[in-house]
Amino acid sequence: MTSTDSSSATADDRSTLRANCADCFALCCTALGFQRSADFPIDKPAGRPCLNLADDFSCSIHSSLRPRGFRGCTVFDCFGAGQYVSQKLFGGASWRERPDTGATMFRTFAVVRQLHEMLWYLAEASERATTTELSEPPSHLRSEILGVLDGEASQILAADIERIRGEVRQALIDVSEEARGGYDARAGAGVSDDLHPSADLAGRDLRSSRLCGADLRGAYLIAADLRRADLAGVDLLGADLRDARLEGADLSRALFLTQAQLDAARGDDTTVLPAALTRPRHWSTRRR
Structure with missing residues (x-):
């Protein structure tokens, strides 16, 4: 893929919505700012190139971002x-060529x-909508966004x-409501009474739990133990999964x-993933 034309994407094709760094002028490494934290070892103001940015717009420490403390770079998706x-x-004229x-x-x-x-989300919504009433809004919104x-740039x-x-x-x-409606409303009963949007489940032990159909939009699942959990029909829109344990989980x-x-x-390698997503390279390949 040499350049991206969003207007060529179809509702069931998200290929043009995947990053191709070779055709980008390192915009995420320049336009965005970050502060020293567990995800970044330094401060960088927005609009200033990262100190690790090479002349050809590649990252000079790409192969060692995590051990050097730049974990935030490895989880960003444009x-x-x-x-x-x-x-x-x-x-195709970079900000270096045209300051x-x-x-x-x-x-x-x-x-x-x-x-x-x-x-990206609307493409999935279109795939999951089972009625015309549900499919029309995603289709209309997708057309508007493509327009x-x-x-x-000024119009955008x-x-x-x-x-x-x-x-x-x-x-x-x-x-989401329609898709989750097909699951037993009692799924997750006895595991937790607070499986709801924006729930604070950080560090929660949910091993081997059947959470099917739960609405966890925006939930805090930081370091939660979801090993071998069944997450069929679970709405994870915007959920924070940093360091969540997903070994053996069905996603x-x-x-x-x-x-x-x-x-x-x-x-x-025992984590089951949706077809549209790929297994992160840093995940363990050792079965547990």
Whole structure:
């Protein structure tokens, strides 16, 4: 993939929503800022190139990001926004070649990333919708977002992202409710009485639990033990899975799971994944 044209994507094809760093001007390493934390060993202001950025826009420590403390870099996903902005919107001219475009390019990247992420979720929503009533909103919103992306950078920056995000959120909730409705409402009973959106389940022992159909949108599952858990039909939209134990867990039918969430978690070759996602390289291959 040499350049990304979002308008060519179909509802069941998310290939154009995957990052292709070779065709990006390291926008995530430049446009975004971060602070010293467990995920980053240094402070970096937004708009300033990372100190590890090479002249060819590659990362000079890419093979050792985790041991050097840059774990946050390894779990970031631009959903293909980097190459779309670099190649299509700015014609393949980098911010180094055209310093005058840098500020606008960085701002546009932040907006396009949000739009591409919404397209990713809408693609799944379209796949899971079983009625015309449920499938129409994702289809309409996808068309609207693609229309925005077909504009110039100035038009993209002027788009009402908050309104679009709100409508996308409602469409995803509606599809989620219908998809989860097929599971036993008592799933998870006796395990926890607080399986709900934004639940604080950090560090919770949920080993071998049948959580089917639970709504865990935005839940805090940091370091939660989900080994051998059945997460069929579990809505994980925006859930924080940092260091969650997923060895042996079945995520094949989980709702709205992203690659970034998997990359932040811990798993192995017994973790069952959705077809659209890949096993993180840092996961263990040793069976437990």
